[in-house]
Amino acid sequence: MKFIVDQQLPRKLAAWIRAKGCEATHVRELGLEHAEDRTIWQSAEATGAIIVSKDEDFSVIVGRQGGPQVVWVRLGNCGNDELLAHMQNNWANLLAELSAGVQLIELRRGD
DSSP states (O other): OEEEEOTTSOHHHHHHHHHTTSEEEEGGGGTOTTOOHHHHHHHHHHHTOEEEESOHHHHHHHHHHOOSOEEEEEOOSOOHHHHHHHHHHHHHHHHHHHHTTOSEEEEETTO
8 A cells, every 4th residue: 555644744654654564655755745735636646645634625525526545634633652653553444444445534532
């Protein structure tokens, strides 16, 4: 699986995903740190990547038109350690849902 990690999430998350054996690129690494959502969307669509974002806009777009899968991180303000712990605790389920073709996956506190 291939992931694009959006600007408001740390580059450390992309490194963590790579350590799990998947491809992952932070938007900064793509030169898209100041890009509009549409540009990031088009990049994900062109490369077959899954967007990982805290941005609600991607959930709206996927609901309207389909396209790339989206992991919507809804943890509020949290530190990197809490974010990565939450990802670790949900990683197997996340991969299973993505493999099953689920378009929008929400990661929330309490999941």
